[in-house]
Amino acid sequence: MPTYKKLTPASPWVKVAATKRDWDTADPALLMSMFSQTLLIRTFEEYVLSLASQGLVHGPAHSSIGQEGGAVGSVLALTGSDYVNGSHRGHHQFLAKALGYVAPDGIDPRVPLPEAVRTVLSRSLSEICGLADGYCHGRGGSMHLRWREAGAMGTNAIVGGGVPQATGFAWAARHAGTDAVSVSYFGDGAVNIGSVLESLNLAGAWQLPVCFFIENNQYAVSTHVDEVTAEPRLSARALGFNIPSWRVDGMDPLAVHLATGEAVAHMRQGKGPTVVEADVYRYFHQNGPFPGSAFGYRTKEEEQQWRERDPLALVSSHLVRRGILTEEEVTRCTRRAQAEMEAVGSELLEPVPGGKPGQRQIKPQLWPDPEFRDVGLRGNLSEFEGARTAELSDFAGATQERKFIDVVAGVMHRRMSEDDRIVVMGEDVHRLKGGTNGATRGLPELFPNRVLGTPISENAFAGLAGGIALEGRSRPVVEFMYADFMWVAADQLFNQIGKARHMFGGDSDVPLVLRSKVAMGTGYGSQHSMDPAGILATAAGWRIVAPSTPFDYIGLMNSALRCNDPVVVLEHVDLYPSTGEVPVDDYDYHLPVGKAVVRRTGSDITVLTYLAMTRYVLQAVEGGDVDAEVVDLRWLDRASIDWDTIGASIRKTNNVLIAEQGALGTSYGAWLADEIQRRYFDWLDQPVQRVTGGEASPSISKVLERAAIAQTEEVAAQLKKITGR
Structure with a gap:
């Protein structure tokens, strides 16, 4: 018993x-x-x-x-x-x-x-x-x-x-x-x-x-x-x-x-x-001047x-x-x-002109100016006054080869050492020698009260970070293990954090950084593999950065951490083991908000891309006969798109291909293609072309996963189709 x-x-x-x-x-x-x-x-x-x-x-x-x-x-x-x-x-x-x-x-x-x-x-x-x-x-x-x-x-x-x-x-x-x-x-x-x-x-x-x-x-x-x-x-x-x-x-x-x-x-x-x-x-x-009994659900x-x-x-x-x-x-x-x-x-209030006795209206002069409609969706970036910027192409200091993932931890170490307002939180970020990928390596030991391992509850800790940002004394950096988890925290990301500045009048800074990785190609299947850029770009309030090199990661993360708007920093797992030139001892420069970079000059076609797809595009171009100009967008939100660089390239090539890995249904290039055709219709020889993944989310099967995403071969095939070369 x-x-x-x-x-x-x-x-x-x-x-x-x-x-x-x-x-x-x-x-x-x-x-x-x-x-x-x-x-x-x-x-x-x-x-x-x-x-x-x-x-x-x-x-x-x-x-x-x-x-x-x-x-x-x-x-x-x-x-x-x-x-x-x-x-x-x-x-x-x-x-x-x-x-x-x-x-x-x-x-x-x-x-x-x-x-x-x-x-x-x-x-x-x-x-x-x-x-x-x-x-x-x-x-x-x-x-x-x-x-x-x-x-x-x-x-x-x-x-x-x-x-x-x-x-x-x-x-x-x-x-x-x-x-x-x-x-x-x-x-x-x-x-x-x-x-x-x-x-x-x-x-x-x-x-x-x-x-x-x-x-x-x-x-x-x-x-x-x-x-x-x-x-x-x-x-x-x-x-x-x-x-x-x-x-x-x-x-x-x-x-x-x-x-x-x-x-x-x-x-x-x-x-x-x-x-x-x-x-x-x-x-x-619930709403209005009548009792609940008038609607039948309560008694008098x-x-x-x-x-x-x-x-x-x-x-x-x-x-x-x-x-x-x-x-x-x-x-x-x-x-x-x-x-x-x-x-x-x-x-x-004032009487309604020509109205009935006692009839009143709001005084017209008290309404907001309609021109105020979009003011305050994001900040004015005045926090970047005096910020030092650098590009690898004109960097004069000593450089060395570093792994992308090591740079992720390195720049966070630098910023947390100099800015005690920064606090990092996420699942397992305080364990496993730097979280699941090593992005916080060494940080928990140096900053034990500022690297916070959270419960598995993205809505709660994303919202907590939003509260910290709105309170104003700290700068939270949130890590989502996979980008798909954004939908678990969708209310906090889109209804709360993204709308807060504008909804509350346009005056409230929301200095929050969300790091999340795009993991397609790793065999983690439909719920751990998405590219969220296309959805994020539809949500006003967020800025979005997509680094494709270690050097850019340093500058873009520094800009994200300086910015008084919420910023999503996308990281692709394909890039983590890759290497690139970075300064030997300089982790303090910024990449300007809203500045793309031309990775390869060309005259036949403009290829717009971002994140890990940049590398695949360059491989496709270098292995073919098309003289393509490859533009790495780097900043993806509507307010930060570099139309100057994009426009100059289109006026030269008169053709555009947008290349991304993500699924067709949530394609980032869909809205971008529409906007390009509105802005540059007179310079285009044909409609904007696109390379995307398939309609379905990536599967676990290695073969089916590869079929669902775009890489070098898909870009090469589309370039050949467009140019006939």
């Missing part, structure tokens, strides 16, 4: 409730801050819904009415140095953090609002309405609110999408030696998202000072929490990751404050992450029961009971807040 022993969680899981004594002994200033913030947020949200009902909010208006207690109670436990981020329903979190930042000693609701507070309300309302004076200059709207100075690091429209970034803020705070903490707000729907669970695991493993604050408002749009999980007490998730957790009535701001205060103290003491679950209720539907009785526990009414009643405010003062404060909000809103 087996024996059984009952197991218990390694971390505590408690439910916290505020007692009458807690309310009786609470500092009057704390209670007044709770009241004033909850009142202002409630009044703000009601005003937003009134604008939405008039058609003056373009897009969603995800109100937090009813949920204010969770945000106010928790944020009052923070300082201006702490970080928060949130979900698409994040007005209350953002406002609580911003109001606490501009009025750290509290707001007296009995007197006119300070100008700084009115500015917060005005800029927040402007952002929700999509206006130029908003915190993100109108690009963020209701779902993307960010004010870096206040520690409000951004709300997020992807459910759970901002949670990995919050772990990055926490890592950055700890790495900088501060006691600042990070709080990530998300709802019951996000608890089941993979990136959230990955982040819980990563934060627990690395003991990061991040609080996962679950606003359990019972419904993900119209689906009740009981329908989607067997354990609706969502804070139970923490136990699986050895993270202490608190469950609290989110309609009671003081109870939330007490629970969050304990969680924050735990984190400030260096004890790692926490989870707080606050049971709250949104009075209205349920809604009324929750309204009877209203956080604003609760705080008001205790203020009156303790004699801090009178009933009349509460009423006057409410009317004053409403009048202040009307005054703030009136600055944005």
Whole structure:
């Protein structure tokens, strides 16, 4: 017969409730801050819904009415140095953090609002309405609110999408030696998202000072929490990751404050992450000014029961009971807040010319200029002022033959020695004498706190790196073992990191480097062999470099590490064992952003290529009768294509062949050919020709894999077909 022993969680899981004594002994200033913030947020949200009902909010208006207690109670436990981020329903979190930042000693609701507070309300309302004076200059709207100075690091429209970034803020705070903490707000729907669970695991493993604050408002749009999980007490998730957790009535701001205060103290003491679950209720539907009962998924009785526990009414009643405010003062404060909000809103609105009485519109002069559309997709590269550049063809110093893979580790050693902001992370980068290919050889021993071996959770550690980059004090370098893993982390790469600068107004640097290898030809099959250049080039925000020689790798990696935009550095396994000339003792030069190089001059045809395909193209040309000009693109993103070099070659040869190894369906050359034919149609003697891999992904079979990718023979055959030689 087996024996059984009952197991218990390694971390505590408690439910916290505020007692009458807690309310009786609470500092009057704390209670007044709770009241004033909850009142202002409630009044703000009601005003937003009134604008939405008039058609003056373009897009969603995800109100937090009813949920204010969770945000106010928790944020009052923070300082201006702490970080928060949130979900698409994040007005209350953002406002609580911003109001606490501009009025750290509290707001007296009995007197006119300070100008700084009115500015917060005005800029927040402007952002929700999509206006130029908003915190993100109108690009963020209701779902993307960010004010870096206040520690409000951004709300997020992807459910759970901002949670990995919050772990990055926490890592950055700890790495900088501060006691600042990070709080990530998300709802019951996000608890089941993979990136959230990955982040819980990563934060627990690395003991990061991040609080996962679950606003359990019972419904993900119209689906009740009981329908989607067997354990609706969502804070139970923490136990699986050895993270202490608190469950609290989110309609009671003081109870939330007490629970969050304990969680924050735990984190400030260096004890790692926490989870707080606050049971709250949104009075209205997912979006707009109607209750959930209007859509049939909630009853009016349920809604009324929750309204009877209203956080604003609760705080008001205790203020009156303790004699801090009178009933009349509460009423006057409410009317004053409403009048202040009307005054703030009136600055944005005007009567509709010729419209009905009371009909209003946004003042036309407040809209962003349409010319602002693409501004801030990437930085202006001012960080490269004074940067020294070099090409092998004009390098005057001593050189030597070095293996490509040794140069990868060498340039990282050089940069990490001179720039303590750089931190490297990825799977196995701290083991195996330099990771799976030797790219980090020697670095873990020299920089043990800056070479971080991660769990196998690309979404979490890519997002963590994104948070580190947005926080601004460090420069993360992420390694993905294979380029295919980008799709595992697609949300963080494309929805988060790539869009962050533009989405939040164009002012936020995102200095992140992603290294990833292209492994076709190694027998690793369909899920470890892709060339991602064609997909990456469609994602605005990223810069893409593709080195084909050791010398270029040094210059391109230096440029990637200097750049304040996210940069993908593609590395091909075919190049790792190859050798080339590099400086003997110079690892400090850059290759200019957006500069291609002509590897071979010619007059018959221009061949555009990149990465390992450059070598195959040169082999094909040297072995044939076609006088081809071979251009190694090096920079592949739309903003960095060297049209000067490409155009000069096309005007000379009047023919173009784009040669790549990747699959036909995700071909990089597809968009490039289209753009060339638009720009240079008058100089082309025939349509742009292409060499690509097959439609199918490479297979494990050596024969089938070779058939699926392009190399020397395919280029030679296409050149012969084009020229007849």
